[in-house]
Amino acid sequence: MSTSRSAVLTVAVLALCAALAACGSQLDPETVAQASGGSGGGAGGAVAGGTNPDGSVAGGGGATGSTDGSTTGGSTGSSGSTGDPASGGGGQQGTGENAATGTTKAGSCAGFKNQTGITDKTITIANASDISGPVPGIFESAQEATRAYVAYFNSTSDICGRKLDVELLDTRADAGADQQAYTKACDDAFAAVGSMSAFDSGGASAAQSCGLPDIRSTTTTTERRDCSTCFAAQAVNPGEVNGSMPRYFLQKYKDATQHAAVIYINAGAAVGNAAAFRNAYNSAGWKVDYFQGIDVSEFNYAPYVQQMKDKGIKLVTYTGPYQDTVKLLDAMKQQGFEPDAFVQDSTIYDANFVDQAGDNGNGVYAWSSTKMFDDTSVKEMALYRSWLNQVKPGAVPNYYGLYAWSAARLFVEQATALGGKLTRASLVSALKGVKNWTGNGLHVPQQVGSKTTSNCGSVLQLDDGKWSQVSPGNFMCGPLLNGN
């Protein structure tokens, strides 16, 4: 009896705590933070860099309007959003090379034939990206960007009288799901566009065996790269390393590059990439004294920092998720380890990193192959942000989304040029000839057809929570280094 009474009491106290949590949930976190005198968090969805130098909000051209099509279903085989042409919303309209079909001369529509994925009214393209899985929404930006471009295209154009329809497929961060998604895409879609998956090896053979043209945001595995019908707006050849970054730091921090560390997360593609980086940097004139993987379950980074101190490291490069970069920077700060430079790829060019790293992030360098997201002097960037806001108001642009947008534009321009000759085979053939693709200035020239790594990029630096480009000119280009 007394036991049951105490159980009731415990339930009541827990219910009270739950109620406290529920009441709290009505409060805006920023209000709470301000009331507590703390910082406001500020992640807020603002992209790194926030507003333009002139104070205007990047990509704010369009009224919010209604979102075309359905929201991202994320289910394998869910019907896609079409970006209804009639309700294009208030997204910006581009002209000239920024028009939906660019300056491509449209091919004659004579002889245009309906085929898999093409009806009298629509051309269905599939986007198979990681939406659910261990990190929910990890590559949702690729799907959003593809939908954004389709909405833009459908608002003004068509290909031989057909609008675009997107079939949204979820690859669930699983090679098996990638295989299922591409098997479905083979049956339903004319091509796959803007896909992004961590385990993209699964569907490579499915795509190749049915001749499905696959224009991805980025490829992550060698199997996908080796697939003869698969391409990516960001072409990557494992083993080839962009030489312009090491050259930049060799010039700027000559002494530091002679005592460099290559640190990486001990998982996935990072391991192979880091080994290639080390070899390439050494061949570029650096001296990598410390090459170290850190396990995913590691939480105490101090011993690694101690090792770097002991070895006299002066320049640190890291390959891994930004959350772990934050841990590494914390440990470096605690141990009083201040290398001349800390460099990472554009993974850290992210508002969340800026928030979480706080002061420790000051001075870090990011290596990027894209223009800055708030650089609306690039008209295509303004278009991307505007239409992204149309399909998902408040969505934050990112690296994979940008390349997915670029992939969608590439598809549209190639398909438009082919006109009546459009088939899966003819599209693959056309894609094989694509060189120096920049997505209208969004990113460095990419060798889509030959699938070689780009040799250009820019260097950004974080200062007081704001990223700015510190490398000269538009993009620097250098040699392509062999990392094998």
Added chain:
Amino acid sequence: MSSLLSFTILGLFTGAAYAIAASGLVLTYTTTRVFNIAHGAFGMVMAFTFWDFSQRQGMPTWLALFLVLGVVAPGTGYLVQRFVTRGLGEGPVSVSLVVTVGLFVGLIGLAQYIWPPEPRTVPPFLPDKGLEIGDTYVTAHQIITIALSMVVAGLLYLLLNRTRIGTAMRASVDNPVLLRLFGGNPDRVASLSWAIGISLAALAGILLTPVIGLSYYDLTLLVINAYAAAMLGRLKSLPLTFVGAMGLGILQSFAVAYLPSQGSLAGLRAVVPALFLFVVIIAMPQAQLRIGQVKGIVSAPLPSFSKSIGWGAALLVLVALLASGMSDANLLLVGTAATYAMVMLSLVLLTGYGGHVSLAQFTFAGVGALAYAKLDEPNLYGLLLSALIAAGVGALVALPVLRLTGLYLALSTLAFGVLMDKMVFQADYAFGFNGTLHAERLSILGHSITSNGSYVVVMAAFFVLMALALLLLRRGVLGRLLIAMRDSPAACGTLGLDMRWFRVALFGLSAGMAGLAGGLFAGLRGTIGAADFQLFNSLPLLLLAVVCGVTSVTGAAMGGIGLMLLPVLQSSHPEFAGLIFAILGFGAVALGRDPNGLANLLFGLGRRLDRRFGDRVRSVVPVLPLPQPRTEDDVLAEPDVPLKEVPAHVSSRG
């Protein structure tokens, strides 16, 4: 020398984190004999609660700490003991492991549902304070963690050894009845143990989240490392656990300092805790048999052989019909379900019949898949050889721990899974880092099975054949031995049965079945990699096996379909992704005590329907043979005289 000191100091912090986590684990085990796999998951949920109170709602830190450590955590521990784990320590180890694995998965799902993914931070205590020791800077937060780990160890030692309630806690696990006779209340002391245990999990979570970040998985992974420390103290000795935790922390720190960062030894660093666990388990003394109890369960009905063949044929016809009408994408899902079902069949043998738990059954499937791809013999010979290799590996895992009982065997499979994930599968001679291997589809007697539909039918045929073989085994002498050993090892020992080698063979056979499934799966997929067989996939596998029924073939089939559908449902209803996990986890908690699971309910439903409508149906069907015996219990000797039909109203009364 100064470098050695630096790495020792830095390792102490890691050790302190393990010590706090492990001490809660030891407390609950030593007082209730329940090894709480979900200890880290409780810490994670409490850390999220602390974040919610202190950051989102803006409560003062002291108040949030008080509420979490003093109210929510102990209250949760109390409720968990009262409604979930009560009496589990007296039951089979497999049940307590499955229930806590259920809590583990359920809590992760619950956290995802309540606190959807977004960046969250918990600031450290006294962020700008610290201490310079030689060349090393130690933050105030680290000092607090190390100090608290010592305080916790000391207080718990005093509680268990110097107080009346502590003595009662220890007595409750040795003999609760005797404790009650002496005026103690075993339930109350068990509740107290769980309340303190979950509070310690919360403390570990709150102290560690500023360092490891607030995520669903990181803390749970960390606590798995702490198992090794707890095992050094044989899950009983707090001082040895503390020594183990500190030793492990320093060992990991030294591994960073002194192991080469390149070459074959580089991978050792990541598996230091798993190796530590494996070595400690192997060094454990002979387990003592517990007498005076039969941990048996009422098994699911065993169908007659003719009925088994009938159902198997029906399943094959159904799959063949599906194969003829389904799209290739959906057929891949059916093939995946068949793979899972076959792996679950291996669990029916090991867990359902044998009473042993494997926390890494997918790893054995991975071994089979790896062997199949490497052998490059896409035929029955290659498939059989792959299964044999997996069986050999399974036997090897059981061999070093053949002196030990269920829990240690289960934990050794966990350590084995970690070692395979991080050292073997990712090695260049296996799948390679982020790499995959190509695997051809199986050919039978020279006929290559290329279409998805045909291949899926073949997979279903393998499932049916494995199931029939398993039922035959269960019906025979071996099956009866298995059940006897599961129900009362002490009785078997008394009768002179040597269970050790039998257990190794059982483990090997089960791993072989999983390996066969892995080989077939490799053929289905065409390309396979290490990511397809990650250790953590084995936990939902075990849960669904138990929820659907780990003692029956039907349960395995249902579980295979359920496990295939799980990610599909999460994908189609992303808003309920966490909730689905929570339902699965807590479903296992609810059903874990009855390993016959949903399948048994289905059988019961069938019997009820038969009682309700059977006669009516039979009366309209002109000629029907007499009903066959339905269950093993129903099996009767063939009567010498013809059976007499009994009127329906009479039989229903019986």
